Amino acid sequence: MMKKLFLVDAYALIFKYYYAFLGRPMRNRDGMNTSVVFGFVKFLRDIQKRERPDLLGVAFDPKGGSFRRDIFPEYKANRAETPEDILLSVPYVKRVLEAMCIPILEVEGYEADDVIGTLSQKGVAAGYDVYMVTPDKDYGQLVRDNCRIYKQKGADGAIEIVGREAIREKYGIDDPVLVRDILALWGDASDNIPGVPGIGEKSACKLVREWGTVENILDNAARIGGRQGEKIAEWGDRLRLAKRLTTICLDVPIPFREEELTVCEPHLDELRAVFAELDFKAFLNDLANLAPPEPLSDGPRQEDQRQLAEMARAKSAAAKKAALVGQGNLFGDPVVPLPGPVPAAELQEEAEAMQLATAQTTPHEYTLVPNAARLREVVSEVARYEEFCFDTETTGFDIFNDRIVGLSLAVEPHRAWYVPFREEDAAEYAGIVRPLFEEERIAKIGQNVKFDLMVLRRLGIEVRGRKYDTMILHYLLDPESRHNMNALSEKYLNYRPIEIETLIGKGQKQLTMDLVNVERVKEYAAEDADITLQLKRVLYPMVERIGLERLYSEIEEPMIEVLASIEMAGVRIDTAALAEYAVELNRRMAELEAAIRAEAGEPSLNINSTRQLGEVLFAKMRIAEKPKMTRTKQFCTDEEYLQTFARKHRIVDLVLEYRGVKKLLSTYVEALPQLVNRTTGRIHTSFNQAVTATGRLSSTNPNLQNIPVREEMGRRIRRAFIPSDDDHLLLSADYSQVELRLMAHLSGDESLIAAFEHGEDIHAATAARLFGKPLGEVTPEERRRAKTANFGIIYGISAFGLSQRLEIPRKEAREIIDGYFASYPKVKEYMERVVGKAREEGFVTTIFGRRRYLNDIASHNAVARGLAERNAVNAPIQGSAADIMKIAMIDVHRRFAAEGIRSRVILQVHDELVVDMLRSEQERVTAIVTEAMESAAKLRVRLVADAGVGGNWLEAH
Structure with missing residues (x-):
């Protein structure tokens, strides 16, 4: 070897x-x-x-x-x-x-x-x-x-x-050294080495395959046909220079x-x-x-x-x-040595402390609870405490089809119990622990409590009283870090928990608890409850110290139960309607594929190959003079870039439509029926409280917050979301321009506030100010531009970005932005004020105190700093909107329960709530939902919620 x-x-x-x-x-x-x-x-x-x-x-x-x-x-x-x-x-x-x-x-x-x-x-x-x-x-x-x-x-x-x-396959050359000649002809945008105009990677490879080195290509430029040969000859000196630069x-x-x-x-x-x-x-x-x-x-x-x-x-x-002593570099600058290591003695104590403890090195008492009699004794002991930590073990994550196999409890650090649940014991054990969990005066602690709450609810157990979720507590403290228990344990307890793979084998996903391995499972499960208890005692005082306890207790904590109820309710879909739509979309895809190939003059073009598509669009059809390249030096064909050519080249419009149809098919129309739960007959998404940096909820498995709504083809998917039965309808209620109303509130701009107070169409009112004309004379195009500016300003849009969205010259876009700030001067003052404060404090807050930390707000890198500044402006608005929606959801949940309403909230999509509504409750449910949404916060402008009802989500929206 x-x-x-x-x-x-x-x-x-x-x-x-x-x-x-x-x-x-x-x-x-x-x-x-x-x-x-x-x-x-x-x-x-x-x-x-x-x-x-x-x-x-x-x-x-x-x-x-x-x-x-x-x-x-x-x-x-x-x-x-x-x-x-x-x-x-x-x-x-x-x-x-x-x-x-x-x-x-x-x-x-x-x-x-x-x-x-x-x-x-x-x-x-x-x-x-x-x-x-x-x-x-x-x-x-x-x-x-x-x-x-x-x-x-x-x-x-x-x-x-x-x-x-691999070189031969990529470039078609036998001698790899010729790569430098290809690069010289093609150019290297990342190094600012100009290639020969009009020659891309494909052309460069072809020339080098045929003629060899740059020198030989230049010697034979007259024999290379057409404009290409002329360009090569004209570019001679620059081409020789390019080869010197590309040669290693x-x-x-x-x-x-x-x-x-x-x-x-x-x-x-x-x-x-x-x-x-x-x-x-x-x-x-x-x-x-x-x-x-x-x-x-x-x-x-x-x-x-x-x-x-x-x-x-x-x-x-x-x-x-x-x-180097006493010398400078070639430019005469003094040599500044690299920062040396911090003296080892200074860090020795800290480093030793960071040697993570484990179950093997930490004294602990984890006890197996073998039978019902012993479980009653444990429950009696736990009930004497003001709070306890719990964790459930299940065979999987489908609460309707997987089963509970164990429950762990902890009341003091390094001491916990593990109760194995066999199928024949589950009902009896549930009856024993039910009073403990339903006791209001005892607080409950967990990591991702929502899942455990749903598992216990399936056993007929309601978890009542205060709930401390360590995942959410840490999310409030540090929203952009990891919140899983292992990461938190290492960071705050200097302790490494047992890995699940040590119990069930690497790559396994299900936990099967039998008497053979129950002792090992006991260590793993009891440790989870023990660690989570310790984490709560570290994290909650930190939440209190920075003033986030009300945000937790009044918004995030009650949301746990709200989301559990929504997830368990699930959403019914019309699978037959989706199957019919799939046939229609597949037919449309075939038509588009044929049209694209005809437009390209390439009968065998693989439209799903970004390399082939890029070669057709930019090397053959030359839709751009200087096409954007990827890091791997292929032509860029992502959707955002191709959108810049939309409505200018028919083939691009066809490609974008093809991709849109393909995405609808694969992501929704064909995928959603596969996600229907075999037990409930519904789709049960998971809402995540601790993912987005702004406080917004996200949805996964599947993501139901991204169901398209703007284009007709996408809207039709919403038609497949239907009520639970014929006695129900769907109610959709969404906020009207909540983020713009929050901008009016936070900035205090009198003109913006007045437009809302007078009930004006805010986009038309903005257009009237921008273009200096009466409200009644604003054209649809002017309103469209004002709408883009209204929402773009919230996200810190630049003149370039606005020009791209509106397809207007950058100078005109700059005039619109300047006109916007002239119309609403306090909006600009607010933006400058919030960025300045963020630079001082390192974070911004919502009107309810939620923090967004901005580590790059004072960065010397303009790109990183610019992104942080845009987040500084937007986070208080988007985060406040998220908090307002959560407050409304909590109010709806409580009022439904208090009045015995049988209708159920089944979806939350950004500014919208969807309710599976009993027909007989329509009047009361509509009133409760709109009242809860409109009274969720008292702002300088009134919150407005619009509600609609229909036989499917599309009709209701």
Whole structure:
């Protein structure tokens, strides 16, 4: 077996992990974004464990750029400012590499590509199998028989090895070195290297396959037909320059010495310090396994080789340090050393505290309750406390078909009981514990209480009294972090719970409790109740300390029962109607497919292939002069981008309609009938209280909040949502422009308030102000523009964004925005005020005190800061709207119960409630729902709810 050399392109991976975690970044206790360092270290460890390289090096781009900028000043000049989170992460990445004793490679004046290119060739010559770790396509030119690209592919982290065959398949060339010529012709937008105008990837590949190198193509430009040949000849000097820029240098002044690429023993004290600083508990607990694994190649690794590596590394570091003392860089700037590791002694105590405890290291008393007599004794003991924690164990997550197999109870830390429920005992045990759960004076604690509440309700047990849900408590404290019990336990208790896989096997999803494994299950289940009890005692005081206890007790806590009732009620759908609609949509898809192929002149075009579609639209039909490219350098064909060409090119309109029909079919028309519960005959979605950062509810399995409503084809799906039987109708009640009313309330703008008070059409009233004409003379188009501005302003829309939505020049869009702020000056004042306050405090609040934290509000990165500023404006509005809807739902639920109403709320969709309404209760139910919604908050403008009734959801809406 050949020895293996792995060379890692540091910045390629750093940017990859920054964007991979961008939607929900990891942060340590100081708020630092640690995603980059975590992803980088994890992937590096995976390489060491999976591949066991003999040699390993990580290459960085040097400060000050490379020789390419000397020969082409515009090189990479188009790149946005490096995100601040990356700038802060790089020193930590280097600290971890140094502590892990992994060689860092950096040569002044040369990029990481060049360093890796040079060492890869030298490594092959020395008899190594070389793997270049990077997602960068430029490295294709370096591929040889013993030199390949190693990269992650897809969301599951699968590894792809790119060798000669893969290059041949992608570009159609036998010699991978010609990749540099393809890139020169095609250009590289990310590096600001211009290609020949009119030549895309497909054309470049074809030219290189036929003529070979750029030099040969230029020599034969006259023989290349048409305008293409003329362009190549005209572009000659720039094309030669482009090739110099795309060619990876193979003669970087860096020696290939095995001892300098050998991974030596890690410095555990330094690793412990940096992992503690970053809150990397998983890595802290795996320190013992951080020594480099023995390579798989022939011949054992000799201890003296590692010692040589240590000596070489120390000598190199000393030389660099000596050379830098009192000197500056090439531009005369003083050298600023990278932040060094925090002294290990200062972090030793904290690091030791973060060594997570487990059930094996923590004294505890978890007791199995073997029979009904013992259960009665336990219930009597628990009933003496003011609160207790509980958790149910079930065979699955379908409360109507799966069954309860156990119940755990806890009243004090490290002490809990586990009660196994056999099918023959379930009814008797339920009767014993029912008084405990229905006792109002005793508070109940749980993690995701709603699920347990529904499980017990199926046994005829109502959970009454205060309910403390640790998942929701943490959601209020830190809405954008993870709220699962294991994560909370590690973060707040320094304790790692038992993993379910240890009981039921990896990959298993169902829990089957029999007498053989009940002892092991006891430890797992009782621990859940114990940990959750401890978490409540940590989290609730934190909620009180920052003034969120009313938000929890008056809104979030009562919502648990409301949502449980909605989910258990479920929604009935007309499966026959959906089946008929599926036939109609499939017929339409076939028509659209034929029309698209005819328009493209490609009878075999696979419309679902983004690559083929991109080639047709942008390479063949040339619908854009400078088409947008993906990171993998394919033509971009996502819906948002194609929308910019809508109504300009018939084929684009057909493609967008085709995709819309396909999505309706796969997501709703064909999928919904498969989700009907076999026991109830209804669909039971799950409403999530602890997902969105703004406080809005979300819906999953399936998502019923995204049922289309704007287009006719989508609206027809709502027709399939029907009442439970012939004695019922559907009532739909939704708020009228609640977010604009909240903007009027929060900004205090007199003109906006007056428009609502006078009952004016707010969009027409805005148009009248914008375009300076009487209300009665506003045209439908002017109203449309004002409506877009009204809602766009709430979301911080830019002139560019408004111009895209309205398909008008940017100058005209800017005039509309300026006119809007002139019409409603206090709206602009509010936006500036709320952003300024967010910059001071780091968060914004709804009118009920819900917080949205904005970590990037003071970022030096304009993109990140701009997003945070838009969230600062929108979160108080969207979050207040969400809170108002929750208050209305709670009121409806209580009034239905108090008056014995048999109608039931079955859906909540943003600003809308849907009720399965008994016909005989129509008048009272309509009054209760509209009154509850309109009285949910007292604002400077009146809340208005519109209600409709029908034989299906579409008719009612």
